[in-house]
Amino acid sequence: MSCANKAEEVEKLLPPVASTPALAHALNVKQNSEQSNLSYDIVKSLTVEVGPRIPGSQGDKAAVAWAEAKFNELGFDKVYKEAVRVRNWERGFADAKVVSPFPQDLVITALGGSIATPESGLEAKVVMYDSIESLAAADKAEVEGNIVFLNTRMERDKAGRFYGKVVPNRVNGAVEAAKQGAHAVIIRSVGTDNSRFAHTGVMRYDDKVEKIPAGAISTADADNLEAMFSSQQDIILNINMQAKDAGWQTSYNVIGEFIGSEKPDEVILISAHLDSWDEGTGALDDGAGVGIVTAAAKLVKEAVGQPKRTIRVILYAAEEIGLVGGYQYARTNKDTLGNIIFAAESDFGAGQIYQLDTRFNEAVRNDPADLYAALEAMGVTLGNNTSGGGPDVSMLPNYGVPVLSLKQDGTYYFDFHHTPNDTLDKIKPEDIQQNQTVWAMITAYMAMSDFDPRPAPKK
Amino acid sequence: MSCANKAEEVEKLLPPVASTPALAHALNVKQNSEQSNLSYDIVKSLTVEVGPRIPGSQGDKAAVAWAEAKFNELGFDKVYKEAVRVRNWERGFADAKVVSPFPQDLVITALGGSIATPESGLEAKVVMYDSIESLAAADKAEVEGNIVFLNTRMERDKAGRFYGKVVPNRVNGAVEAAKQGAHAVIIRSVGTDNSRFAHTGVMRYDDKVEKIPAGAISTADADNLEAMFSSQQDIILNINMQAKDAGWQTSYNVIGEFIGSEKPDEVILISAHLDSWDEGTGALDDGAGVGIVTAAAKLVKEAVGQPKRTIRVILYAAEEIGLVGGYQYARTNKDTLGNIIFAAESDFGAGQIYQLDTRFNEAVRNDPADLYAALEAMGVTLGNNTSGGGPDVSMLPNYGVPVLSLKQDGTYYFDFHHTPNDTLDKIKPEDIQQNQTVWAMITAYMAMSDFDPRPAPKK
Numbered sequence: 011m012s013c014a015n016k017a018e019e020v021e022k023l024l025p026p027v028a029s030t031p032a033l034a035h036a037l038n039v040k041q042n043s044e045q046s047n048l049s050y051d052i053v054k055s056l057t058v059e060v061g062p063r064i065p066g067s068q069g070d071k072a073a074v075a076w077a078e079a080k081f082n083e084l085g086f087d088k089v090y091k092e093a094v095r096v097r098n099w100e101r102g103f104a105d106a107k108v109v110s111p112f113p114q115d116l117v118i119t120a121l122g123g124s125i126a127t128p129e130s131g132l133e134a135k136v137v138m139y140d141s142i143e144s145l146a147a148a149d150k151a152e153v154e155g156n157i158v159f160l161n162t163r164m165e166r167d168k169a170g171r172f173y174g175k176v177v178p179n180r181v182n183g184a185v186e187a188a189k190q191g192a193h194a195v196i197i198r199s200v201g202t203d204n205s206r207f208a209h210t211g212v213m214r215y216d217d218k219v220e221k222i223p224a225g226a227i228s229t230a231d232a233d234n235l236e237a238m239f240s241s242q243q244d245i246i247l248n249i250n251m252q253a254k255d256a257g258w259q260t261s262y263n264v265i266g267e268f269i270g271s272e273k274p275d276e277v278i279l280i281s282a283h284l285d286s287w288d289e290g291t292g293a294l295d296d297g298a299g300v301g302i303v304t305a306a307a308k309l310v311k312e313a314v315g316q317p318k319r320t321i322r323v324i325l326y327a328a329e330e331i332g333l334v335g336g337y338q339y340a341r342t343n344k345d346t347l348g349n350i351i352f353a354a355e356s357d358f359g360a361g362q363i364y365q366l367d368t369r370f371n372e373a374v375r376n377d378p379a380d381l382y383a384a385l386e387a388m389g390v391t392l393g394n395n396t397s398g399g400g401p402d403v404s405m406l407p408n409y410g411v412p413v414l415s416l417k418q419d420g421t422y423y424f425d426f427h428h429t430p431n432d433t434l435d436k437i438k439p440e441d442i443q444q445n446q447t448v449w450a451m452i453t454a455y456m457a458m459s460d461f462d463p464r465p466a467p468k469k
Numbered sequence: 470m471s472c473a474n475k476a477e478e479v480e481k482l483l484p485p486v487a488s489t490p491a492l493a494h495a496l497n498v499k500q501n502s503e504q505s506n507l508s509y510d511i512v513k514s515l516t517v518e519v520g521p522r523i524p525g526s527q528g529d530k531a532a533v534a535w536a537e538a539k540f541n542e543l544g545f546d547k548v549y550k551e552a553v554r555v556r557n558w559e560r561g562f563a564d565a566k567v568v569s570p571f572p573q574d575l576v577i578t579a580l581g582g583s584i585a586t587p588e589s590g591l592e593a594k595v596v597m598y599d600s601i602e603s604l605a606a607a608d609k610a611e612v613e614g615n616i617v618f619l620n621t622r623m624e625r626d627k628a629g630r631f632y633g634k635v636v637p638n639r640v641n642g643a644v645e646a647a648k649q650g651a652h653a654v655i656i657r658s659v660g661t662d663n664s665r666f667a668h669t670g671v672m673r674y675d676d677k678v679e680k681i682p683a684g685a686i687s688t689a690d691a692d693n694l695e696a697m698f699s700s701q702q703d704i705i706l707n708i709n710m711q712a713k714d715a716g717w718q719t720s721y722n723v724i725g726e727f728i729g730s731e732k733p734d735e736v737i738l739i740s741a742h743l744d745s746w747d748e749g750t751g752a753l754d755d756g757a758g759v760g761i762v763t764a765a766a767k768l769v770k771e772a773v774g775q776p777k778r779t780i781r782v783i784l785y786a787a788e789e790i791g792l793v794g795g796y797q798y799a800r801t802n803k804d805t806l807g808n809i810i811f812a813a814e815s816d817f818g819a820g821q822i823y824q825l826d827t828r829f830n831e832a833v834r835n836d837p838a839d840l841y842a843a844l845e846a847m848g849v850t851l852g853n854n855t856s857g858g859g860p861d862v863s864m865l866p867n868y869g870v871p872v873l874s875l876k877q878d879g880t881y882y883f884d885f886h887h888t889p890n891d892t893l894d895k896i897k898p899e900d901i902q903q904n905q906t907v908w909a910m911i912t913a914y915m916a917m918s919d920f921d922p923r924p925a926p927k928k
Contacts, residue, residue, distance in 0.1 A: 058696040061573030068572070113527070114520030114750070117889065204894040206749070207665070230892040234750065237517040237893075290665075291573070291693065430576065433689040434696075435663040 032459030033380040036451040039313035040384075046309060049446040050439045052080065053301035053360075057291040057434045064288040065328035066098025066259030073284050074262045077300075077325050081266030084308045086323075088269060091262035094327040094338040098259045099123055101210075101288055102252035104225060106196070109133060109246040112238055116231040118196065119208035119289065120253040121180060121224040122331060123215070127194065131250035132157070132223065134193050138239060142178055142186050154191035157247050158183070161198045161232055170358070170420040176200050177211070184224040185216045194223045194249060198232035200424070206230045207429035210287055212331050223251055261285070261327040263335045266304070268311050270320040270457070277320045278456050279353035279411075280306060280449060283329030283336075283402055290432030294423065297434075298442055299356035300325055306449035310457060313450075317457035319351060326402040329357070336402030340409065351456060352412040352463055355400025356449065359426075360442040361419035363390050366452075367397035368414045369407050370463030381455045390448055393417065395467070410465035416448055491918035492839040495910040498772035499843075502906040505768060509898045511539065512760035512819075516750040516893045523747035524787035525557025525718030532743050533721045536759075536784050540725030543767045545782075547728060550721035553786040553797040557718045558582055560669075560747055561711035563684060565655070568592060568705040571697055575690040577655065578667035578748065579712040580639055580683040581790060582674070586653065590709035591616070591682065593652050597698060601637050601645050613650030616706050617642070620657045620691055629817070629879040635659050636670070643683040644675045653682045653708060657691035659883070665689045666888035669746055671790050682710055720744070720786040722794045725763070727770050729779040729916070736779045737915050738812035739765060739908060742788035742795075742861055749891030753882065757896055757904070758815035759784055765908035769916060772909075776916035778810060785861040788816070795861030799868065810915060811871040811922055814859025815908065818885075819901040820878035822849050825911075826856035827873045828866050829922030840914045849907055852876065854926070869924035875907055 060076050063069035074091065081089040099122060106118035137152060138159045139145040145158060160179045165172045179197045187195040199209035206228040215221045227235065238245050264284060270276060282299025286292020307323045326335030340347065352370070366385060368375060375395055376382075382392045398404045399413025407413055426432045455461075519535050522528035533550065540548040558581060565577035596611060597618040598604040604617060619638040624631045638656045646654035658668035665687040674680045686694065697704050723743060729735060741758025745751020766782045785794030799806065811829070825844055827834060834854055835841075841851045857863045858872025866872055885891045914920075 054696065058693055059571045059700075061571065061693075072572075112518045112520065113531075205664075206889045206892060230890070230894050233894055234517055234520075234892070237513065241518075430665045431689070433665060433693070435689050435692055 036455040043447040049301035049305035053297040065096040077264035086266035088267040098256040104251040121213040158187040158192040203425035271316040272318040281324040284325040289430040294359040298360040353403040365393040365417040367393040407466040412463040412466040495914040508760035508764035508905040512756040524555040536723035545725035547726040557715040580672040617646040617651040662884035730775040731777040740783040743784040748889040753818040757819040812862040824852040824876040826852040866925040871922040871925040
């Protein structure tokens with residue numbers, strides 16, 4: 011039996027899926043999206059015309075203005091913004107030198123939120139641990155007065171599952187090292203590349219523990235530093251990082267809507283975050299998401315005309331420093347969260363989507379069988395019903411708001427994540443187009459149907 | 470007929486190759502080399518214990534001391550050094566910012582030898598050309614007073630053949646831009662990566678043309694800057710590079726020998742260069758070469774015992790700034806160059822060898838047929854007889870000295886060449902081992918035979 015014949019045979023065994031008018035809209039927008047580079051053009055515009063946009067910075071302000079202008083240019087019915095107070099942090103100069111036994115420079119970057127070293131730098135012996143647990147278990151006398159080096163390797167994975175295992179080094183390394191009496195902490199970058207780009211990202215202090223400077227060295231520098239330990243000599247490092255807290259600033263969640271023609275109060279919420287770290291141009295994180303969800307909404311409007319339900323695109327402020335825009339949105343709009351049919355965020359780069367996870371009312375979850383089948387035919391499998399929905403919507407299920415996640419191939423995402431190397435050339439036009447198409451299909455279907463997955467099962 | 474049978478059939482058609490005692494030595498060292506990581510261990514030692522080593526710097530001095538110590542540690546019969554006067558250049562701070570219309574930083578590095586900008590930077594409009602020829606052909610009024618951006622893309626190639634086409638941007642860009650009245654030149658990095666590492670490398674001034682600052686921006690930044698041109702607005706750039714000429718220093722060609730037991734005055738000269746650029750640890754360029762030729766000599770000594778001819782390993786000074794050590798060697802030793810049976814340099818990273826080119830006396834070139842056949846069986850094909858031999862030995866055929874080149878797979882070499890990302894992790898142990906084995910086999914064969922390819926055909 012030929013492969014083609016076999017596929018036909020299998021198809022006959024499947025139960026027929028009732029095709030709804032909503033699906034026709036989804037398939038219509040699919041066809042249009044496959045001829046469109048809109049999502050790529052949007053992220054190109056953001057990275058070229060704005061570039062880096064750390065919360066509260068001039069770049070962040072430029073991004074807010076860019077987003078409003080872009081929504082207007084694309085003909086959204088309603089464009090507005092909601093204030094988000096953000097703490098502005100400035101990276102400043104960062105430098106690390108092995109003083110002895112093998113003098114050479116290491117590539118270092120400050121972790122987001124770190125305090126500075128003294129102006130003349132901080133010089134001490136380095137003590138290396140393979141995990142935060144080994145550090146916590148170490149004899150305090152071994153750590154005291156030294157610089158802790160947390161040297162945990164991160165493995166590649168399509169779903170990025172090792173990020174969660176290694177990222178505590180970055181977030182909690184300073185607190186754990188300070189508890190043991192260290193004067194500073196440096197971590198092996200939380201990344202899967204072999205390169206000299208250091209990966210930044212947010213870190214936290216604990217008011218009850220002394221604050222110490224925290225930086226990340228590149229994976230290549232971590233290898234180099236690790237190799238120096240085989241000399242059996244004390245390794246003396248000098249680190250100098252002049253980061254600073256630059257105070258409160260106002261940023262904004264920027265919102266564009268196509269207003270529903272029949273049910274304007276029923277809202278399809280698709281989102282991304284507008285801010286980025288400051289060393290790259292934030293192409294993958296999260297320019298891609300900005301392009302994908304903005305293009306999806308626009309393509310639905312073009313293919314379908316005015317949607318029955320409202321499509322709301324939110325570009326959140328200050329995701330990188332703690333989902334600040336996401337939490338603010340939930341507070342500002344707490345009385346109307348019940349209107350949201352579902353919420354979702356695209357924030358994992360531009361790798362192709364291979365799975366749809368949901369957090370829908372179990373009783374109706376399988377009702378859009380025709381949509382699920384159409385996605386399955388494109389290689390997007392229906393997954394679990396315990397989705398978080400993405401960082402900035404992750405708090406919404408607590409209010410009963412359904413969420414969904416479109417899982418992307420993240421095999422190479424952590425090569426570039428939070429580095430200077432997060433730039434437009436890392437996005438393949440065909441990959442971001444596939445994302446745009448899947449988001450547009452789901453948005454079209456949901457905006458044109460009566461399917462209602464509310465309320466979300468509580469976490 | 471099975472594939473194996475076919476190979477047997479083909480073999481029967483080939484003329485028999487006489488096997489010499491020299492080949493037995495080559496096959497003996499091959500067996501040992503395939504169990505040895507010596508070349509990798511040597512480049513690891515150099516990159517970890519010394520790191521960057523730009524000519525005349527502290528790192529360069531440390532590298533010279535390291536090389537002498539390494540030769541002694543490996544039991545070379547004679548270890549010595551020959552002085553090379555080098556001009557020391559210090560990179561200093563480098564910074565580039567698009568001032569308008571889209572303010573953002575670009576990753577820039579000064580080209581080796583560039584003068585500094587004024588201390589407060591240099592601000593001007595950018596004019597873009599796709600090649601140095603387009604710049605030369607441009608209307609002077611268009612260029613005058615501006616910053617020239619040479620934006621030529623470089624293609625990947627196993628043999629790195631596109632380097633020669635693009636590198637004139639780097640070497641001659643400042644002179645050509647100054648002739649047209651530009652105040653500075655920036656080039657798209659001469660590299661095949663998509664990243665934010667800028668590629669440095671030597672540039673030249675012409676005493677008859679005004680000196681202007683010259684830098685390279687990364688390929689990702691070149692894409693970004695190019696995209697800004699579609700706005701049709703003037704692009705104003707501010708560049709600030711504080712490079713300086715730090716005067717004359719003494720460096721050294723470091724030399725280790727195993728003295729020939731029967732013909733000590735007949736010399737097998739294998740070499741690499743010890744210096745590197747200052748931003749990476751010089752693993753591929755040319756720590757790999759240092760490891761390969763040093764290990765090859767040592768492995769021959771271990772497998773063969775004292776060689777009949779002298780094996781001389783030269784680690785040249787200051788290749789990067791104009792083959793300074795190579796030219797100095799030829800001057801210092803001009804009276805004894807006639808003793809060199811052949812010379813060769815390894816200086817193209819650690820990719821596997823696939824071809825042997827020679828510049829041997831035509832009349833005897835094919836005499837070592839058994840060696841060529843043994844190499845062919847390992848995937849190393851005999852190529853042309855017009856080899857240059859490698860940068861630091863390229864002047865020797867003018868004195869009648871035969872040379873050979875072992876061509877390496879350079880597909881990814883120009884991803885890392887002259888960047889901060891030229892680090893140990895870019896070397897695959899199995900690849901550098903293959904290099905070590907091929908070099909050791911040829912060295913063993915030549916040191917144990919009477920084969921004499923002198924004199925080299927003149928260029």
